[in-house]
Amino acid sequence: MAVDHLDKDVLTHLRDVMEGEYRTLLDTFLEDSQERVEALRKARDTKVLGEIAHSFKGSSSNLGAVRLVELCHRLETEAANQSLQALEPLVDEIGDEFAFVRPLYELERQRYPF
Numbered sequence: 668m669a670v671d672h673l674d675k676d677v678l679t680h681l682r683d684v685m686e687g688e689y690r691t692l693l694d695t696f697l698e699d700s701q702e703r704v705e706a707l708r709k710a711r712d713t714k715v716l717g718e719i720a721h722s723f724k725g726s727s728s729n730l731g732a733v734r735l736v737e738l739c740h741r742l743e744t745e746a747a748n749q750s751l752q753a754l755e756p757l758v759d760e761i762g763d764e765f766a767f768v769r770p771l772y773e774l775e776r777q778r779y780p781f
Contacts, residue, residue: 672768677731678775693776696730697769704765707758716754717746734764
């Protein structure tokens with residue numbers, strides 16, 4: 668796993684704590700994250716954008732998606748002071764980062780099928 672994208676220690680801890688529910692947790696994160704990326708792209712209000720970024724930041728933090736946390740934090744912070752148009756590149760960067768980590772999480776799911 669890419670160290671600067673995922674915190675392997677967080678995943679190890681979750682795997683130990685969640686045991687048989689670990690894969691379900693990963694599935695839920697992937698599904699919810701895809702929905703959040705789509706919601707970010709569809710948002711037409713900076714307040715809504717900031718709220719989605721805040722929620723996405725929390726779930727990404729819980730699952731060790733280090734770079735996603737950083738990007739969502741930036742979006743959450745900048746949404747208060749920027750226009751939607753100015754935030755589009757950051758939304759795109761979040762989408763790109765999720766596209767990068769998604770296969771890493773899918774590989775993790777395959778490693779722990781139960």
